[in-house]
Amino acid sequence: MEGNSRLLIMGGAAGPALLGRFVELAGAGDARIVVIATASEDPAATERSYVERFESLGAGTVRGLRLAHRADANTPEAGAVLRGATGVFFTGGDQERIITALGGTAVDTLLHALVGEGRVVLAGTSAGAAMMSATMITGGDRPGVTADSVRTGPGLEFLPCVLIDQHFAERGRLNRLLSAVARYPHELGVGIDEDTAILTGGDSFEVLGSGAVTVVDAGAATDIRVPPSGPIVLAGARIHVLPAGCTFHLTGRRPVTGPSPERERAA
Amino acid sequence: MEGNSRLLIMGGAAGPALLGRFVELAGAGDARIVVIATASEDPAATERSYVERFESLGAGTVRGLRLAHRADANTPEAGAVLRGATGVFFTGGDQERIITALGGTAVDTLLHALVGEGRVVLAGTSAGAAMMSATMITGGDRPGVTADSVRTGPGLEFLPCVLIDQHFAERGRLNRLLSAVARYPHELGVGIDEDTAILTGGDSFEVLGSGAVTVVDAGAATDIRVPPSGPIVLAGARIHVLPAGCTFHLTGRRPVTGPSPERERAA
DSSP states (O other): OOTTOEEEEEOSSOOHHHHHHHHHHTTGGGOEEEEEOTTOSSHHHHHHHHHHHHHHTTOSEEEEOOOOSGGGGGSHHHHHHHHTOSEEEEOOSOHHHHHHHHTTSHHHHHHHHHHHTTSSEEEEETHHHHTTBSEEEEEOOOSSSBGGGOEEEEOOOSBTTEEEEESTTTTTOHHHHHHHHHHOTTSEEEEEOTTEEEEEETTEEEEEESSEEEEEEGGGOSEEEOOSSSBOEEEEEEEEEEETTOEEETTTTEEEEOOOHHHHHHO | OOTTOEEEEEOSSOOHHHHHHHHHHTTGGGOEEEEEOTTSSSHHHHHHHHHHHHHHTTOSEEEEOOOOSGGGGGSHHHHHHHHTOSEEEEOOSOHHHHHHHHTTSHHHHHHHHHHHTTSSEEEEETHHHHTTBSEEEEEOOOSSSBGGGOEEEEOOOSBTTEEEEOSTTTTTOHHHHHHHHHHOTTSEEEEEOTTEEEEEETTEEEEEESSEEEEEEGGGOSEEEOOSSSBOEEEEEEEEEEETTOEEETTTTEEEEOOOHHHHHHO
16 A cells, blocks of 8 residues: 555444545545445446535535446546545445456556555445455355455455455354455455544554444464365454544554554443 | 362353363263253243253263252252262353353252262353353443443352353354453453354363453453443453463453364364
């Protein structure tokens, strides 16, 4: 991840506090926000809904950018829209639609440049969060920690070395995240609850929202065995459950701070 | 745990291989097995079902011991039945029924003695597994890692320093086990899948069956904060996912061995 990247990665069902934080990071009354609903089954309706929400939260200007096909993502018009943005938001839906339509296109390349230079805050929720990983979880909800309880594919890699899962507590997905990191121990597993987000800055992320972020670190494991079927051996992995206010250092693979005592007393 | 104790703790829905292992440990054709269905809503039917299964698996003699009320658990007759047993099996149902009917009774005291002397192999499934812990999970299936996503109470403490959860992968219970060990980091969290068991011997347990055992060790945590409501902070805990053939050292809080390479090649 380039040091200037500001990524706001939401686990789905984001409430006004998180969406408002995105508007604020993008410049509040001066924000120029672009909504990309490519993941959605009904992009027009999804786009309209987010445009209204960001407008009601005080964003300067908000517009949709419809990228249904790869051709749309290679037009000069799309590039011009993104160059004028201060914030870009990817909605939920099916993460594979994002990859198929955008992967390797001019929009993909341009977005990486704009985000890396710190000119655009990039946010995504649910499918729009999943696609931020280098290795993306595409499906799998079988119980148990087995090689076939998770399916993965390449993401757009805005946040390297991290494997994101979303709707995390709500859909009981710790099993599939453990399965994924057992297969790819190089990747740090980051499970984000609904109405919860990570905000990256430098080499760390901060947790925001009403739920928690669960980090699974198989780098620490002393023994990993992944048979083609049946249960996986994953011994000595590390796990961190981090609610709002906690900060995690990505390269160091360790939490930096917890919430302040003031926050706890207020809780 | 006394060094001679043989405890076979099953995560529910145990198939013939696990039940057969119990029969074998209890002496096979010489086994004298006692089934206690106190946890069940319909103890007569549950008892009958297990008596038939253990008989069909070749146990010498099998009988039920009906302990519906505390008075039943203080009779000389109940004591005589247990003294004649080589294996005692607790069925599933509601673990709190076991505690209410048996906790602190003559049967409770006698069972601890017989198990500690190695004269009886003690097995339990589901509720009969939960009650083996000192701190027993009594309920809670809310998503998220929060103080109120798990309810606990005292168990019968056949396996001290361990907190058992069952139907583990099938019911997505890692959240509640994390919540429990964050509150009681002294206890090692042991989540047992269906048709899966741990068999204790000395200071370790071995994993048996078709699923896996997930061990959560909050003793290693660098930061734990449990507010009365809302998400818990649990940083730096350790997690182990261990299928059949793995051995875990309880006092050392570490896996000792994984499955042999032969087993992996056969898988």
